[in-house]
Amino acid sequence: MGELSESEDPLYRLVARLTQRGPFVEVLAQATSGLSVRYDSHGSSFQAAPRIRGAVFRAWTRTGWSEAAISGLDAGSLRMVEGMIERTLAHRPAREGPPGVSSTARLETFTTSPRPIQEMGEEEMVMMARDVFGWTQGLPDIRNTHVSISWRQDERLYLNSAGARCLQGVCRVRGSIRPIALENGRAEAEYFVRGGVGGREVLDALTPENARRSAEDARKLLHARAPPSGKRTVLLSPSLTGYFAHESFGHGAEADQFVRDRSYLKPLLGQVVAPEILTIVDNGAYPGAWSQIYCDDEGHPAQRTVLVERGRFVGALHDRESAAAVGALPTGNTRRTDVLSRSFVRMTNTYVEPGDSTFAELVKETRDGVLLESGTSGIEDPLGGLLQVKARKGHLIEKGEVTDLVSSMALSGRVLDFLSAIRGVSGKEDFALDTSSCGKGRTDYLPNSAGGPYLLSTAVVGPA
Amino acid sequence: MSGARPGEAAAFRIGERLVGKEPWEVFGERIRRYEVYLSGGKIEIVRGPIALEGYGIRLFRNREDATGIGYQASNDFSEAGIQQAAGDAERLSRFASFPTARVELPSGRGATGGIVEVLDRGLWEYPSDSLESYVAELQSAFEGRTHCALSFGAVRATLSETSICNSAGLRTGFGHTTVDLELGVKAFGGAEGPAPGEYWVTELHRRLRTTSLRDQADAWCRFAEDARTGRPPPTGEMSVVLPPSVLAGILPDVFRGRLTGSAQLEQVSLLAGSTVGGELATIYDDGRIPWAPMSSPVDDEGVPQRRRTLLDHGVVMDNLYDLLHAGAFEAQSTGNGFRGFQGGSRIWFRFLQPPELATSTIAIDPGHGGTDAELAEAAHDGIWIQQIGWSSPDPLTGAFGGEIRLGYRIRDGKLAEPIRGGTVGGVAVAPEGQPSLMTSLQAIGSHVELSDPISCPPVLVRPLAVAGE
Numbered sequence: 001m002g003e004l005s006e007s008e009d010p011l012y013r014l015v016a017r018l019t020q021r022g023p024f025v026e027v028l029a030q031a032t033s034g035l036s037v038r039y040d041s042h043g044s045s046f047q048a049a050p051r052i053r054g055a056v057f058r059a060w061t062r063t064g065w066s067e068a069a070i071s072g073l074d075a076g077s078l079r080m081v082e083g084m085i086e087r088t089l090a091h092r093p094a095r096e097g098p099p100g101v102s103s104t105a106r107l108e109t110f111t112t113s114p115r116p117i118q119e120m121g122e123e124e125m126v127m128m129a130r131d132v133f134g135w136t137q138g139l140p141d142i143r144n145t146h147v148s149i150s151w152r153q154d155e156r157l158y159l160n161s162a163g164a165r166c167l168q169g170v171c172r173v174r175g176s177i178r179p180i181a182l183e184n185g186r187a188e189a190e191y192f193v194r195g196g197v198g199g200r201e202v203l204d205a206l207t208p209e210n211a212r213r214s215a216e217d218a219r220k221l222l223h224a225r226a227p228p229s230g231k232r233t234v235l236l237s238p239s240l241t242g243y244f245a246h247e248s249f250g251h252g253a254e255a256d257q258f259v260r261d262r263s264y265l266k267p268l269l270g271q272v273v274a275p276e277i278l279t280i281v282d283n284g285a286y287p288g289a290w291s292q293i294y295c296d297d298e299g300h301p302a303q304r305t306v307l308v309e310r311g312r313f314v315g316a317l318h319d320r321e322s323a324a325a326v327g328a329l330p331t332g333n334t335r336r337t338d339v340l341s342r343s344f345v346r347m348t349n350t351y352v353e354p355g356d357s358t359f360a361e362l363v364k365e366t367r368d369g370v371l372l373e374s375g376t377s378g379i380e381d382p383l384g385g386l387l388q389v390k391a392r393k394g395h396l397i398e399k400g401e402v403t404d405l406v407s408s409m410a411l412s413g414r415v416l417d418f419l420s421a422i423r424g425v426s427g428k429e430d431f432a433l434d435t436s437s438c439g440k441g442r443t444d445y446l447p448n449s450a451g452g453p454y455l456l457s458t459a460v461v462g463p464a
Numbered sequence: 465m466s467g468a469r470p471g472e473a474a475a476f477r478i479g480e481r482l483v484g485k486e487p488w489e490v491f492g493e494r495i496r497r498y499e500v501y502l503s504g505g506k507i508e509i510v511r512g513p514i515a516l517e518g519y520g521i522r523l524f525r526n527r528e529d530a531t532g533i534g535y536q537a538s539n540d541f542s543e544a545g546i547q548q549a550a551g552d553a554e555r556l557s558r559f560a561s562f563p564t565a566r567v568e569l570p571s572g573r574g575a576t577g578g579i580v581e582v583l584d585r586g587l588w589e590y591p592s593d594s595l596e597s598y599v600a601e602l603q604s605a606f607e608g609r610t611h612c613a614l615s616f617g618a619v620r621a622t623l624s625e626t627s628i629c630n631s632a633g634l635r636t637g638f639g640h641t642t643v644d645l646e647l648g649v650k651a652f653g654g655a656e657g658p659a660p661g662e663y664w665v666t667e668l669h670r671r672l673r674t675t676s677l678r679d680q681a682d683a684w685c686r687f688a689e690d691a692r693t694g695r696p697p698p699t700g701e702m703s704v705v706l707p708p709s710v711l712a713g714i715l716p717d718v719f720r721g722r723l724t725g726s727a728q729l730e731q732v733s734l735l736a737g738s739t740v741g742g743e744l745a746t747i748y749d750d751g752r753i754p755w756a757p758m759s760s761p762v763d764d765e766g767v768p769q770r771r772r773t774l775l776d777h778g779v780v781m782d783n784l785y786d787l788l789h790a791g792a793f794e795a796q797s798t799g800n801g802f803r804g805f806q807g808g809s810r811i812w813f814r815f816l817q818p819p820e821l822a823t824s825t826i827a828i829d830p831g832h833g834g835t836d837a838e839l840a841e842a843a844h845d846g847i848w849i850q851q852i853g854w855s856s857p858d859p860l861t862g863a864f865g866g867e868i869r870l871g872y873r874i875r876d877g878k879l880a881e882p883i884r885g886g887t888v889g890g891v892a893v894a895p896e897g898q899p900s901l902m903t904s905l906q907a908i909g910s911h912v913e914l915s916d917p918i919s920c921p922p923v924l925v926r927p928l929a930v931a932g933e
Contacts, residue, residue: 462887462931464865
């Protein structure tokens with residue numbers, strides 16, 4: 001079915017041969033395809049996904065894991081990598097297997113859609129982008145709009161010596177609109193993006209209404225006031241709530257940090273850390289979400305993992321080793337950026353579950369504070385327990401009413417202080433997941449999603 | 465080309481197969497990568513050599529007043545693979561359009577890149593041994609410390625042979641090395657002391673440096689210890705000292721957004737001759753600084769890199785161009801076409817992406833502000849920022865800001881208690897008549913430091929908005 005089908009037999013035989021020389025061997029092979037178009041007032045550009053295939057082999061040795069990666073699945077490359085692994089296993093033979101649970105899963109899943117994106121040719125993609133561009137034109141001050149439409153099929157085959165076989169093809173589709181407004185030398189932009197696993201239906205969100213609204217919002221930013229500074233009551237929009245979930249409990253709950261003893265959350269496992277209205281989840285199996293996967297890169301099926309349940313910190317994200325270290329089971333969160341990169345424990349789709357309040361109730365409860373909207377970035381501090389999230393814009397809340405538009409700002413604070421100050425979470429009608437990416441350190445970027453509804457708390461904000 | 469056999473460079477092998485497809489350009493890379501990961505102070509994984517060889521074919525198809533650009537990357541060097549990549553690029557060029565009728569590919573005749581120091585010879589010849597001894601020295605720098613240790617670490621060395629050729633006759637290449645260092649340094653312990661604190665080290669170099677690791681570890685441990693006790697700053701506008709490592713996260717992105725051909729296309733470029741900064745605001749883009757990660761004899765389109773003046777005493781001077789934007793504005797490329805940007809840094813295999821217009825190394829010459837202590841004295845009352853969480857500047861608006869991961873209060877002209885938490889932010893550069901970092905420069909230190917994409921001294925800025933308790 002996929003591009004890796006013809007490579008499966010040689011890979012399977014290679015794993016079988018290497019299994020005779022060591023207790024555990026696994027391989028992850030990858031092939032990608034895809035296309036992206038960008039359209040603006042100056043023209044259009046296309047980029048096809050690179051024609052790159054490769055595989056990474058991992059073997060357990062006396063001194064730990066040994067890895068070898070190849071950028072090619074031809075017979076010569078496979079012979080070379082087999083020789084490398086054989087030599088390593090001969091020099092450092094292991095008597096026992098690696099820590100943790102080896103996957104024995106057998107699954108084969110490819111993204112399906114009634115409207116496959118792969119059937120969309122270059123001409124059709126550029127025409128769609130041109131249409132979206134056109135919807136934003138004619139408004140005063142809008143000088144240009146960048147429209148981007150892309151899809152990427154990421155096919156991965158995982159085999160190991162315990163008998164696991166996971167063949168998955170995840171197709172991610174994404175569309176974005178970025179109108180730029182300009183007045184007297186001041187430039188502002190708004191950003192609308194929708195992405196998900198699926199087909200052309202993901203692009204249905206690129207409507208004239210959404211395009212014009214983002215253009216209008218860019219214009220309004222030209223006249224936004226400076227944001228407030230200092231400690232404030234803050235109401236986070238769904239995208240900011242997602243950044244909060246991702247940076248606070250997402251990274252802190254990646255249990256490789258537990259093993260390194262660098263998570264402020266580790267001693268809090270099992271304890272109440274927030275009001276009962278807060279539940280945070282990581283869910284790699286969330287249908288259609290941008291970071292949906294079918295299995296992770298150790299062959300464990302994706303799953304829903306509850307991190308915070310009604311205010312109590314109850315779970316963490318694991319690979320086989322971190323799970324073994326704390327007596328847990330793998331959670332399907334082992335991910336590699338590509339076959340040339342190492343694996344880490346990583347988030348997938350991380351979000352705050354909806355609560356009971358309405359947006360209007362939360363605004364009234366805020367009374368005087370600031371509504372932060374359109375998250376742009378965030379950064380964690382797994383050991384110190386600080387977080388930073390940034391918003392492209394916001395609105396003041398005065399006397400329980402949403403009032404003036406304010407420009408970009410950063411929010412910072414201690415996660416535990418922020419948690420204890422949470423006073424409200426809005427309902428499912430406000431719930432949304434974003435389309436983003438996340439690195440581990442300064443490299444290893446992966447598709448990632450976060451979200452939730454509106455969330456009310458207290459933090460320090462300032463211009464950014 | 466260092467380390468490569470003449471004629472076997474990736475780009476040259478592909479270029480020979482593209483006869484009849486002019487005009488074209490091929491960017492090739494042959495890469496060896498070595499990685500060591502530490503968990504705590506112990507080695508967690510040793511990876512490498514990770515070998516990768518690949519190329520990107522770019523075709524230029526003129527259509528009246530525009531040019532269709534087709535690009536395809538591949539690691540398939542078979543005849544069928546090359547023809548498939550070239551066919552893909554040809555097909556994509558039919559639907560693409562860039563607003564220039566002229567793309568003047570460099571021929572390689574006349575000016576050449578010359579020699580720029582970007583290759584660590586010892587690392588190139590003995591990569592595994594070099595990396596192993598560096599990691600051993602790093603581990604040793606933390607031995608014997610009772611209240612400070614590595615919590616994680618990654619040392620990644622990339623050995624690249626870059627080759628570029630085109631249908632105008634260019635055939636050039638060079639070898640270069642990069643070393644990527646990421647460390648978490650943790651301070652802990654003490655009787656009923658505060659919670660553990662961590663200081664992150666993220667550095668990119670052209671060579672392995674081992675001479676001062678113990679001294680560096682002393683400083684990192686001190687920062688980690690200070691992170692344990694730091695408190696948020698007061699709220700208000702105040703004097704702020706920004707060191708090179710902080711400016712590195714702000715200025716390159718903002719100058720890319722405001723002083724390049726792409727800014728001209730968007731009509732957001734700063735007007736040449738306008739005054740956007742004070743007397744101290746003299747800023748360069750310099751692609752030839754020895755050992756700078758962005759330095760190279762030529763850019764990723766084969767154009768020699770140079771030193772360009774962006775601001776001269778606050779007055780806007782040069783815009784930066786790659787080949788396409790130079791064509792659009794009837795200018796010459798300034799050697800600023802670079803590949804491989806992702807998430808604010810550059811990935812180690814760059815042939816996957818076509819070039820984009822970016823700054824090289826942003827440089828500020830030493831000023832008369834003196835030592836760090838003298839800068840603090842000039843600030844008198846304010847804060848010294850050591851590290852910002854992520855300043856993530858907006859190239860379009862010039863706005864930047866983020867959480868203060870570590871700083872120090874300046875009281876009576878001296879560094880005082882540590883600061884942690886709160887935010888600092890503002891606008892890095894703005895059109896004439898609007899306030900920005902460039903208009904607020906009060907002093908420039910006298911000692912230049914290279915910090916990834918920037919080479920400059922610490923600078924004193926007044927005022928800058930700070931938010932805290």
